[in-house]
Amino acid sequence: MRRVVVTGVGVTLPRASSPQSLLTxxxxxxxxxxxxxxIGKKGLRYKDRAxxxxxxxxxxxxxxxxxxxxxxxxxxxxTVGVVASSNLGNVDTVVEALxxxxxxxxxxxxPMGLPNASSNVIATSIAIRFGLRGPNLMVCNGATSGxxxxxxxxxxxxxxxxxxxxxxxxxxxxxPVRKLLGGKRAIDGAVGVLLEDADAAAExxxxxxxxxxxYARTGAIDRTLAKLADGDTPALWHAPEGESTALPGVxxxxxxxxxxxxxxxxxxxxxxAAIGWFEGGGTGPVYALAGAAExxxxxxxxx
Amino acid sequence: MxxxxxxxxxxxxxxxxxxxxxxxxCAGTTGLHPLRGFDPGPYRAKSAYEIDDxxxxxxxxxxxxxxxxxxxIREAAADAGIDDLTDIPILVGTGLRELRSLELWWRDGVPxxxxxxxxxxxxxAELGAEVTYTFxxxxxxxxxxxxxxxxxxxxxxxxxxxxxxxxxxxxSMHGLLERVHAVPPxxxxxxxxxxxxVLMGDGAAAIVVRREATxxxxxxxxxxxxxxDAYHVTAPDPQGIATAMRAAHELAGVxxxxxxLVMLHGTGTLLNDEVExxxxxxxxxxxxxxxxxxxxxxxxxxxSGASGLMGLVVGLEALAAGIVPPTVGLTEPVDExxxxxxxxxxxxQADLAVAQLNAFGFGGINAVxxxxxxR
Numbered sequence: 149m150r151r152v153v154v155t156g157v158g159v160t161l162p163r164a165s166s167p168q169s170l171l172t173x174x175x176x177x178x179x180x181x182x183x184x185x186x187i188g189k190k191g192l193r194y195k196d197r198a199x200x201x202x203x204x205x206x207x208x209x210x211x212x213x214x215x216x217x218x219x220x221x222x223x224x225x226x227t228v229g230v231v232a233s234s235n236l237g238n239v240d241t242v243v244e245a246l247x248x249x250x251x252x253x254x255x256x257x258x259p260m261g262l263p264n265a266s267s268n269v270i271a272t273s274i275a276i277r278f279g280l281r282g283p284n285l286m287v288c289n290g291a292t293s294g295x296x297x298x299x300x301x302x303x304x305x306x307x308x309x310x311x312x313x314x315x316x317x318x319x320x321x322x323x324p325v326r327k328l329l330g331g332k333r334a335i336d337g338a339v340g341v342l343l344e345d346a347d348a349a350a351e352x353x354x355x356x357x358x359x360x361x362x363y364a365r366t367g368a369i370d371r372t373l374a375k376l377a378d379g380d381t382p383a384l385w386h387a388p389e390g391e392s393t394a395l396p397g398v399x400x401x402x403x404x405x406x407x408x409x410x411x412x413x414x415x416x417x418x419x420x421a422a423i424g425w426f427e428g429g430g431t432g433p434v435y436a437l438a439g440a441a442e443x444x445x446x447x448x449x450x451x
Numbered sequence: 452m453x454x455x456x457x458x459x460x461x462x463x464x465x466x467x468x469x470x471x472x473x474x475x476x477c478a479g480t481t482g483l484h485p486l487r488g489f490d491p492g493p494y495r496a497k498s499a500y501e502i503d504d505x506x507x508x509x510x511x512x513x514x515x516x517x518x519x520x521x522x523x524i525r526e527a528a529a530d531a532g533i534d535d536l537t538d539i540p541i542l543v544g545t546g547l548r549e550l551r552s553l554e555l556w557w558r559d560g561v562p563x564x565x566x567x568x569x570x571x572x573x574x575x576a577e578l579g580a581e582v583t584y585t586f587x588x589x590x591x592x593x594x595x596x597x598x599x600x601x602x603x604x605x606x607x608x609x610x611x612x613x614x615x616x617x618x619x620x621x622x623s624m625h626g627l628l629e630r631v632h633a634v635p636p637x638x639x640x641x642x643x644x645x646x647x648x649v650l651m652g653d654g655a656a657a658i659v660v661r662r663e664a665t666x667x668x669x670x671x672x673x674x675x676x677x678x679x680d681a682y683h684v685t686a687p688d689p690q691g692i693a694t695a696m697r698a699a700h701e702l703a704g705v706x707x708x709x710x711x712l713v714m715l716h717g718t719g720t721l722l723n724d725e726v727e728x729x730x731x732x733x734x735x736x737x738x739x740x741x742x743x744x745x746x747x748x749x750x751x752x753x754x755s756g757a758s759g760l761m762g763l764v765v766g767l768e769a770l771a772a773g774i775v776p777p778t779v780g781l782t783e784p785v786d787e788x789x790x791x792x793x794x795x796x797x798x799x800q801a802d803l804a805v806a807q808l809n810a811f812g813f814g815g816i817n818a819v820x821x822x823x824x825x826r
Contacts, residue, residue: 149606225681235568242550243557245623250558253493254626262627263684263813266546267587272814275681281691284679284816285595288548288587290569296584300599307602309677324557328565367537367581411565440566442575443583 152302154449155354156213156342157420160186160204161335161407167424170417171401180321180336191277194260197320198237201338202270203277205316206230209340210278214354215312221279223352229282229310232271233297233317235290235412236325236334238264243324270318282310287412291389292365292438292445293317294415299363299447301343311348316340317416319409334409339416341423357423361433361448369394369437372446376435382448383432384425386418388439395435414438415447422449454604454672456822458533458659459764460526462519463751464500464652468526473768476776477798481750482652483638489622495635496628499620500652500752513552513561515653516545517573520617523655524578527613531659532666536580540609542600543570543585544592544616546755546812551621570617589812590718591677592616592756593656594763594820598675604662615657616757624755625651631685632721639753640780641717641746642724642788649720652752656760670767671823673805674702680815687723687811692730695817699807700734703821707735710742710821711803712769714762716811717746717778718753727809728787740790743801749779759810763820766806770824775799 157167162178164170183192183200187207192200210216215223241264248256263269268286275284283304287297294317301313319325321336349356364375373394385395389404389411403417404410410417418436425434434449459469464482466472482500488511491497502519505511520543528536548568556563566572569585588595593616600612628649629635636648660672676698680691700706716727732739747765748754754761769775775794784793808820 226678229679235565239553242553242621242623245627246554246558249493249622249626254495254630257627257630259627259631262631265621265624265627266589266813267548267550268546268589268592268812268814268816269684272589272679272816273684275679275814276684279681281679281681283595283598283677284588284814285599285677286587287584288569289583289585290566290571292571293569300584303599303602303606303608307605309598309602328553328556328563365582367575443571443581 150306151346152305152343152360153346153349153356154341154358154423155344155349155356156209157357157423158205158208158212158340159420160201160208161337167420168427170421171424195273196238196241196264197322198234198318199270199273201320202232202274202316202318205338205340206274206278206314209314209342213342225279225281227282227310228280228312228314229284229304230271230275230280231285231287231297231301231313231315233287233293233412233416234270234319235288235293236319237270238267239324239328240322241265274316291440292443293412295436295438295445295447298415298419302360305343305345311345313343314340315343315416317413319411319413329409332409334411335407335413339413339420341416341419358426359450361450363447365445367442369444372444376446376448380433382435385435386421388437389414419449426451452605454601455661455664455668456658456670456672457661457666457668458527458531459669459767460523461656461761461764462522463654464502465750469764473765476747476750476765477774479777479779481779482752494626494629496650499650501620502653511555513555516549516551516617516619517570519655520570520615521577523657524613524615527657527659533659536578538582539611539613540603541574541580541583541613542596544596544756545585545587546589546592546618547621547624548585548587551619554622588816589814590755590758591810591812591816591818594675594759594810594818595677597820598677598818600660601675611661613657613659616760617655618755618757619653620651638780639719639748641719641749641778642784643781644783644785646719649718649753652754654751654754654757654761656757656764668825670770670825673821673823674699675818675820676702677818682815685813687726688815689726689730691815692727692811692817693733695819696734699819699821705805705821707738708741710805710807712766712775712806713742713744714766714806714808715744715746716809717748719748725785725787728785740792743775743794744791745775745794746778747776759808759818762808763822766808767822770803770806773800773802775801
C-alpha cells in the first residue's frame with residue numbers, strides 16, 4: 149500500500165497561525181480572523197463565513213506545501229483533490245433563507261445564495277478558487293468528521309485516485325451556530341493539511357512534516373485504541389472534545405478546551421498540532437482521538 | 452476489478468421498496484403533487500415529488516430523511532442476507548443531510564442538536580451500525596460515496612460495504628432553486644426543449660457491495676469515477692463531465708459501444724441537460740445512438756444526493772428485467788440530444804448487459820458508475 153505523508157499545513161485561527169502555536173497560544177478573547185487581510189478581497193463576496201475561512205487555510209496549506217506560487221499551481225491540476233470537513237458550515241445560510249422566504253417570499257432571497265445552500269460549498273469553492281480538479285469530497289460526519297476526512301483523503305491517495313489531497317477542517321461562529329451549540333462558540337477558524345503520496349512528495353523534493361499511520365473507527369474508545377495499537381506506545385495523545393480518560397500516563401492535549409467548539413475541524417486541528425509537536429522536537433507516535441461514546445475515530449501520526 | 456452488488460433498497464415518491472418503485476417507473480407513474488409539507492404561500496413553484504408520509508397534509512415532522520434512509524438500508528441488508536451491521540462501513544451520500552429538521556428546529560422549535568445533522572447517531576441507534584460516514588456531496592453524493600466504498604475494498608480495508616443516498620426537500624433549497632428560475636418550474640421534463648426547470652423529490656436508495664460473490668448477485672459494479680470541474684459553483688462544465696465518463700469507462704474496461712443503457716442525470720435544469728448531452732456526444736461520438744437512455748427524475752423529481760444511487764438501483768432492475776422505464780414528459784429533445792435513443796412514452800423491452808449511471812452536483816463534482824448484468 150502506498151505510504152501517505154503530510155507535506156503542508158495551514159492554520160487560520162484568531163490566535164494561532166502556525167502548528168506550534170496551537171500548543172502554546174492561550175486563546176482568550178481575540179479579534180476574529182479577517183479573510184480580507186489574509187488572502188485579499190477578491191472572490192470573497194457572496195461566500196459564507198465557513199468558505200472564506202476555508203479559503204484562508206487552503207491558501208496557507210498549499211503555499212506551505214510548495215504547491216502554490218503567486219497564484220499558480222506548481223503541479224498539474226488533476227493531481228490535487230480536496231476533502232473538506234465541517235458540520236456547521238452552512239447552517240447560517242439555511243436558516244437565513246428560511247427566514248427571508250417566510251418574510252418576503254422566495255423573491256426576497258438572492259440568487260447568489262443558492263450555492264451556499266448546498267453543504268459541499270466549502271470543498272467545491274476551494275477547488276474552484278485554486279483550480280484543483282482531483283476528487284472533491286465534503287465530509288459532514290459529526291465529531292469524528294475531521295479524522296474521517298483525513299482517512300478518506302488517505303484512502304483516495306492509496307487507491308490511486310489522486311497523488312495529493314488538500315484536507316480542510318472549518319467551523320464558523322455565527323448567531324445560528326451559537327444557538328445550535330447552546331450558546332457555546334465554535335472556533336471560527338480553519339485548519340488545512342496537504343496529504344501526499346510519499347513517492348510523489350519525494351519526486352518533487354517536498355519536506356515531510358508527518359506520516360499518516362493507522363486509522364480506526366469503532367463504536368467505543370477502547371476498541372478504537374486496540375485497533376490503533378501497533379506494538380509501540382503513544383508519546384502524546386490528542387483527546388476528543390469533551391471529557392475523556394483514555395490513556396492514563398500519556399501526555400495529552402485538549403485542543404477544544406483551548407480553542408472552542410472544534411466539531412468538524414477537530415481531527416484536522418489535531419493533525420496540525422501533531423506537526424507542531426514534531427517541529428518542536430517531539431518524537432514517537434501521536435494518537436489523535438475524536439468522537440463520543442457512540443462513535444470514536446482514532447488516527448496515528450508519526451514524525 | 453469488479454465488485455458484487457448483493458442487495459438493494461429504495462424509497463421514493465412513486466414507490467416504497469425496489470419492486471414497487473421499479474413497477475411504478477415502468478408504468479410511467481410520476482410522484483408530482485402539490486407541496487405536501489410546506490405552506491405553499493411564499494413559493495411560486497407549488498409542486499414537488501415528495502414521499503407521502505406526513506401525519507397530516509401540510510404538517511411536517513423532523514427526521515424524515517433519516518427514516519427513509521433507514522428503510523432503504525434495511526431493505527438492502529435484508530436483500531443481501533445481512534443481519535449484523537455493527538462493523539460494516541455504511542457510506543451515506545446526501546446533499547442536504549438533516550437540514551430539513553434544522554429548519555423545523557429554527558422555526559418551530561422541534562428538538563434538534565448539532566449531532567442530528569449527520570446520520571451516524573441515528574444509524575447507531577436504529578441499526579446498531581458503528582462505522583458510518585455522512586458525505587455531503589450535493590447531487591453527486593451517493594455515487595461519490597460508492598467510489599469511496601470501492602476504494603475501501605480495493606485496499607482490503609473492507610469485504611463488504613453498504614452505500615446509500617438520501618435527501619428530502621428543504622424549504623431553503625426548494626426556495627433558492629425556484630428563485631433562479633424566471634418561470635417557476637411546473638414539472639421535471641429532462642432534455643425537453645420546452646422544459647421549465649427542476650423540482651426536488653424525496654428519496655433514498657441503498658446497496659450492499661461485496662468483494663466476493665455470496666448468495667444471489669444483483670449485478671456487477673465495474674467501476675466508479677469521481678472528479679471536479681473546478682469551474683463554477685452551480686454551472687456544470689462539459690469537459691469535466693466528459694473526463695469523468697472516460698475515467699469510468701477506463702476503470703470498468705468498457706468502451707462507449709459496449710454500453711447498452713445510460714441512466715442520465717437529466718435534472719431538467721435549464722442549463723444542465725444540454726451540458727450533459729454535449730459531454731455524452733463528445734465521449735460516445737458515433738456510438739451516441741447506441742445505448743438506450745432514460746432520465747427517471749421525470750418521475751421521481753430530483754432526489755439530489757440519492758439520485759445517482761437511485762439510478763443505479765433502477766438500472767440494475769432494468770438490466771435484470773430487460774425493461775427500461777420511460778422519460779416521462781419528453782416530447783421534443785434538445786438539439787444536443789437529437790441522436791439519443793431515449794425511451795419515451797412507454798417502457799421499452801431490450802436485452803441489456805452494461806449500464807452507465809451519471810451523477811453531477813453543484814460545484815462541478817461528477818461521478819459516473821458502470822454496472823453489468825449477471826446472467
